[in-house]
Amino acid sequence: MLKKLYESTAGSYESLEEGCQFLNxxxxxxxxxxxxxxxxARVKNERGQEPWYVGWGNCHPDILANIRKYYAVPEFLPEDAEFPVTENLFFGYEMGAxxxxxxxxxxxxxxxxxxxKTWSLIPVPECENVCHKFQYYVEPGDVVLLDTRLWYHATSIPKGQFSMTVQSEYG
Structure with missing residues (x-):
């Protein structure tokens, strides 16, 4: 679906080169x-293939409009919250950030x-005397709200598993 969407949308790949970030x-x-x-074989992570995990920002308005048909911004975010015009997708096998x-x-x-996906969090040094490192596990339908400016974070995907997440900001 994503491949067809990008290939059929004029300027979609260029939007990645003009300010949207690609994370390998x-x-x-x-x-x-x-x-x-x-x-x-690699897309499906078949035996003998190298696992992969990538992420990128969706800045193209037509791509965003199409992808947003498949998910909703979490309902419990404040109604007056500001949202950027970019949302990110992260997906792949066995790796993480x-x-x-x-x-x-x-x-x-x-x-x-x-x-x-498993999240591992460690507080910034300024918070170490009160905050403690911890981990949590997410499954489809779970939404994480996190100040990723104050918590060091890493993610890992179980061996053989495919993970896909949508990420954005609010404030």
């Missing part, structure tokens, strides 16, 4: 086109669409 994490995939051109902080202007929400 620790894979050898450096563009969304490369993701969509992977051999079917290494421990990091995000440098974003707002709080973050992330909805687990498919598969499962």
């Amino acid at each position: 994490f620790k894979t050898n995939l450096f563009t969304l086109k490369e993701v969509f051109e992977m051999p079917a 290494v421990m990091h902080l995000d440098y974003i202007p707002r709080l973050m929400w992330q909805g687990q669409v498919r598969g499962k």
